[in-house]
Amino acid sequence: MKQLVLAGGGHAHVQVLAVLATQPLPGVEVTLVTPQPTQWYSGMVPGVIAGRYAPEEAQIDLAALARRAGVRLVLDAVSALRAEARQLRLAGGAELAYDALSLDTGGEMSRDLIDGARDQALFVRPLQRFVQLWPQVESLAARQPGLQVVLIGGGAAGFELALAMRRALVARARVTLVAGNAGLLPGFSRGLRHRALSVLKSRAITVITDDVVEIEPGQLRLSGGSRLPCDAPVVALGVQPPSWLAESGLRRAPDGFIATGSTLQSVSHPNVFAVGDVASRVDTPHPRSGVYAVRAAPMLIANLRAWAAGRALGAYRPQRIALALLSCGDGTALASWGPLSAHGAWVWRWKDRIDRTFVESFGDGVQLASSPAQ
Numbered sequence: 334m335k336q337l338v339l340a341g342g343g344h345a346h347v348q349v350l351a352v353l354a355t356q357p358l359p360g361v362e363v364t365l366v367t368p369q370p371t372q373w374y375s376g377m378v379p380g381v382i383a384g385r386y387a388p389e390e391a392q393i394d395l396a397a398l399a400r401r402a403g404v405r406l407v408l409d410a411v412s413a414l415r416a417e418a419r420q421l422r423l424a425g426g427a428e429l430a431y432d433a434l435s436l437d438t439g440g441e442m443s444r445d446l447i448d449g450a451r452d453q454a455l456f457v458r459p460l461q462r463f464v465q466l467w468p469q470v471e472s473l474a475a476r477q478p479g480l481q482v483v484l485i486g487g488g489a490a491g492f493e494l495a496l497a498m499r500r501a502l503v504a505r506a507r508v509t510l511v512a513g514n515a516g517l518l519p520g521f522s523r524g525l526r527h528r529a530l531s532v533l534k535s536r537a538i539t540v541i542t543d544d545v546v547e548i549e550p551g552q553l554r555l556s557g558g559s560r561l562p563c564d565a566p567v568v569a570l571g572v573q574p575p576s577w578l579a580e581s582g583l584r585r586a587p588d589g590f591i592a593t594g595s596t597l598q599s600v601s602h603p604n605v606f607a608v609g610d611v612a613s614r615v616d617t618p619h620p621r622s623g624v625y626a627v628r629a630a631p632m633l634i635a636n637l638r639a640w641a642a643g644r645a646l647g648a649y650r651p652q653r654i655a656l657a658l659l660s661c662g663d664g665t666a667l668a669s670w671g672p673l674s675a676h677g678a679w680v681w682r683w684k685d686r687i688d689r690t691f692v693e694s695f696g697d698g699v700q701l702a703s704s705p706a707q
């Protein structure tokens with residue numbers, strides 16, 4: 334039997350598992366390595382914080398998916414990879430050999446990008462831990478009216494979470510968004526950024542365009558030299574390459590993530606596939622978001638099947654522009670498609686339907702949902 338290891342239960346691998354339940358890979362033993370038996374669906378996490386979803390509505394049951402797919406489940410995390418030796422080491426100490434490896438582990442949020450963050454801040458990733466710790470901020474706000482909550486990170490996650498926290502904490506806390514020197518929602522159109530700024534203003538969320546350089550007890554130090562009072566710093570910055578990639582021997586893109594080509598294989602090790610945030614397409618670079626990971630899944634499935642059968646692999650071209658739907662925490666959302674943008678309750682209903690459909694489609698493990706939007 335050939336050994337295929339799926340590392341991480343990210344947006345693409347949940348779909349691989351769903352398909353394997355009805356269309357197994359002949360002659361291949363498949364193993365899923367995941368630290369958690371469920372996958373938090375990030376698109377619904379701001380809704381969980383805002384109290385719009387129950388935690389179980391925003392999770393996909395990986396253990397059940399693996400069971401239905403006849404896939405061996407290993408509850409552990411990859412801690413080292415030796416691509417030449419075709420070997421993984423897991424955090425629990427076990428070694429795992431593979432013939433082919435598919436990586437959908439996402440990126441890591443570094444604890445050391447900002448001085449003092451490791452000890453003082455709440456990090457948005459891993460999502461599991463973030464959602465677990467969030468109630469502590471809520472009870473702090475209940476005990477300490479006027480609590481200063483500061484979101485650090487001006488991307489889509491920081492924007493959505495600032496509004497979700499405002500919704501959850503109501504008037505008990507002051508919410509500030511420190512967007513960084515690049516400003517709010519870099520990479521989005523001017524129209525969308527303008528709309529986003531007015532939504533934040535209307536919810537009394539202060540936006541600061543500066544970088545946080547240090548987190549000290551009770552305050553943040555900004556790159557411009559000023560200090561900002563802060564009782565609860567929440568870090569929502571972008572992801573970095575997982576540390577275990579450093580010694581893997583896999584060729585990496587200039588940004589440090591796994592360099593992949595059109596077949597979703599590593600450009601240096603063709604028996605290693607990588608999709609989602611952990612990979613960087615060197616032929617057609619695109620931003621990191623769940624949408625791209627989801628869209629790559631059908632080609633990943635086809636290519637894993639082709640690898641198993643010894644057939645030629647297919648090429649996948651990511652979309653040039655992706656739809657982004659950003660929840661505002663109040664029953665409205667922003668839509669962004671290239672230069673176009675919109676805001677309203679209808680956008681929220683649209684996002685809610687897409688996200689729920691995606692997560693619920695894994696309830697029976699056989700359906701493939703359409704792509705979620707940001």
Ligand SMILES: Cc1cc2nc3c(=O)[nH]c(=O)nc-3n(C[C@H](O)[C@H](O)[C@H](O)COP(=O)(O)OP(=O)(O)OC[C@H]3O[C@@H](n4cnc5c(N)ncnc54)[C@H](O)[C@@H]3O)c2cc1C
Pocket residue numbers: 340341342343344345366367368369371372373375376377378379409410411412437438439440457489490493494575608609610611621622623624625626658705706707
């Ligand atoms: C609050 C928030 C909201 C977001 N909303 C959206 C949105 O609405 N739409 C959108 O497109 N994007 C959104 N994003 C971005 C999106 O979350 C990521 O781009 C997306 O999750 C990447 O998907 P992935 O499949 O690469 O990895 P992930 O979804 O991160 O999944 C990786 C999986 O691998 C597991 N894993 C991690 N390390 C290891 C290891 N060492 N060994 C084994 N398994 C491991 C993890 O536990 C996890 O289950 C949001 C991000 C945040 C933080």
